[in-house]
Amino acid sequence: MNTKEQLRLLILAVLDRQPEHGYAIAQAIKARSEGVLTAKEGSLYPALHLLEKEGLVESSEVDVRGRTRREYRLTDAGRTALARARGEWQRQTQAVGAVVGEVEMAWNIHPHWSAPLTPKLWLEIATHGLAPQAAERVRAEHLAHLDDAVDAGESVEDVLREWGDPHRANDAFRKAHLTVTDRGLLHPGYALSAAGWRRAVFEESEFGRSGVVVLLPMLFSLFREFFTPNVALMSVLGLVLVVPTLRWFLIAALRLGGLARVLVAWGLSGWGSMVMLLCLALRHPPQGGNDTWGLGLTLTLGLLWFWRLGAALRALHKVESSNAVN
Structure with a gap:
């Protein structure tokens, strides 16, 4: 003891x-x-x-x-x-x-x-x-x-x-x-409204308003190494617009809560989208290119992505334990 x-x-x-x-x-x-x-x-x-x-x-x-x-x-x-x-x-x-x-x-x-x-x-x-x-x-x-x-x-x-x-x-x-970090990992949910969509896409994403402006050209340059310009552009738009919109719609329309909300918010996050796109890109590396740095970046982002899931599940457990006591 x-x-x-x-x-x-x-x-x-x-x-x-x-x-x-x-x-x-x-x-x-x-x-x-x-x-x-x-x-x-x-x-x-x-x-x-x-x-x-x-x-x-x-x-x-x-x-x-x-x-x-x-x-x-x-x-x-x-x-x-x-x-x-x-x-x-x-x-x-x-x-x-x-x-x-x-x-x-x-x-x-x-x-x-x-x-x-x-x-x-x-x-x-x-x-x-x-x-x-x-x-x-x-x-x-x-x-x-x-x-x-x-x-x-x-x-x-x-x-x-x-x-x-x-x-x-x-x-x-x-x-x-609960810590401040825990609260950031536990998604509060969205209203099924224009304000809720705006929050999901421009305010609450991992990138934020200013981050989107900075990240767009960087992502486009990155994906052009692996895709044609048109595909690279669609990938960037999907990452910063389509995926957050889908996250907003699923959470708001289905009124998800608890574990379901945590999993949807995690799977359809900017981190998850980056990892999936990089995994797809590594399947078709540029001719004569060295994809070692791409593999390293993918592994690093993947580990961070799964770390966020573990941290979110621990935070959810704290909330559920506290609710059970109260």
Whole structure:
């Protein structure tokens, strides 16, 4: 059982007694271990958010002494996971004890870390790249935690040390929440209107308005190496006009959503069109020409194209997991 799994076990064990908000969970871990164990907030809240995403805990905003706090509760699935984790923990501690004998164990979830940061800067780093709603939730929970800690007599510097490295926290939050990049990969859909078509062709494509102007002559020159001028021109028009129009029509007319919308938006994207046209061009290379650079370009764009699909599917999974929890 690694450190992250140990932290998950500690959180589930605390919530097994009663619902708690973030600061109270951290204090319960510290108190019940007589100060031996400390859950750093830089890892506590990402762990809570991942547990909620997995359906092991659920949360809601409650009033605590006139202040709004997000309270976490154990679900039935969480109790099952806790029982399983307790059994695994007991098995491992018995095995370790059999090997090394009786030792006094004292450890922290994260080592001591200090830096000249303010809460505002820490939160800016920790929420960087998160979608606005996710970033707002992280800020609200941490500022509430800071208020509770200061009221309990802790200094701001002590709280920042407990929060830990904001970059590690950001990495963990990105796994639990939608990022700005995720939102860009998840297509919002179109209206079946002229404005929707304009958005698909000129505003929302990978190229954009200015990009189309720059890209048209470049694409035409590229395709002329493989096709006749007429075919090259038709290929360029298809790439920048026909394919986005087809994407707009399918998504708007069929009212696609979820996985179907992701697949259509991915397959009929500018990236996909470029890869398909280059694959077609490589089947008929110019006479006496060297198609090594064309093959390299095709492979590079193809890898990027499939990477975008994987990233979009992961983002869709985050959304579906969040909807299932809510």
